[in-house]
Amino acid sequence: MNYITILKIIIKMDKLKKLIVYRIDGINYIGSTIESLNSRKWKHNSDCYNVKNKNYNISLYIHIREKSLQIKLIPIAYYFVSNKSRRYAEQYWINKYDSVNNGLNTINAYTNKKLNSEKYYQKNKEKINKVTKQYRKKNKDKYNKYTKNWVLRNPNFYKTKINCPKCNSIVRKQGLLRHQRSKKCKKLMLLHHQL
Numbered sequence: 001m002n003y004i005t006i007l008k009i010i011i012k013m014d015k016l017k018k019l020i021v022y023r024i025d026g027i028n029y030i031g032s033t034i035e036s037l038n039s040r041k042w043k044h045n046s047d048c049y050n051v052k053n054k055n056y057n058i059s060l061y062i063h064i065r066e067k068s069l070q071i072k073l074i075p076i077a078y079y080f081v082s083n084k085s086r087r088y089a090e091q092y093w094i095n096k097y098d099s100v101n102n103g104l105n106t107i108n109a110y111t112n113k114k115l116n117s118e119k120y121y122q123k124n125k126e127k128i129n130k131v132t133k134q135y136r137k138k139n140k141d142k143y144n145k146y147t148k149n150w151v152l153r154n155p156n157f158y159k160t161k162i163n164c165p166k167c168n169s170i171v172r173k174q175g176l177l178r179h180q181r182s183k184k185c186k187k188l189m190l191l192h193h194q195l
Contacts, residue, residue, distance in 0.1 A: 019079040019086045021093050025072035028103030029060055032090040037073045044071045060104045 021032045022040070033040040047053050048061040048071070055061065064071065079089050091109040099105040121128060136143060151157075160173040164180065167188035171179045179185050 016080040016082055017086070019081050019089060020075050021077045021079070021090055022073040022075050023093075023097070024060075025074050026069060027060070027063065028097060028099045029105055030076070030090065030094045030097055030099045030103075031073075032086060032109070034086070037075060041071055041073050044073075059106055063104055 017034045019032055019034055020037060020040075021030065022037060023030055024044075031040070047055045048064050050056060063069075076093055077089070079086070081089055087109045094100060094105050094109055097103065158172065158174055161170050162173050162176065163169070164171055164176065164185060166180055167185045169179070169185065169188060
């Protein structure tokens, strides 16, 4: 190897960070950190018991508070990875332990999107509806103003008709997704494919 190749490898290695994938003892929850495990444990404790924190009501922290559990992090794997790759490494272990369906992970590690939002909604439907209703009642003027402004900015939204890309029927733009889930669209789509 020449000097330039070695230098390129060293520069690339400098960008890599040590990643620790961990599991919380007694709970099927997978996480990862580039900090030390003690530092991450301290942050979990802080987030769990700090009412002002935005993550205070996630299912993991609710479970820990209800059961009065001590947070103990058990390392599963160590990696040297880039920022892009670290979420994929964590997701591998989430999938391996199936901690979404049989645990307390609710977020997809590499996109930060809820994986089981429908399951969460069904479980907490009454609570979510109650909070939403209170918020809308409290901010009624704000909602009305927003709706009026939106309708003024988009006067033809409710009138615009387009062809459905699946079955070629003419539908209102607003109702396209609903139409595509309908039996009519599915039947017409099958007929077009058979021809």
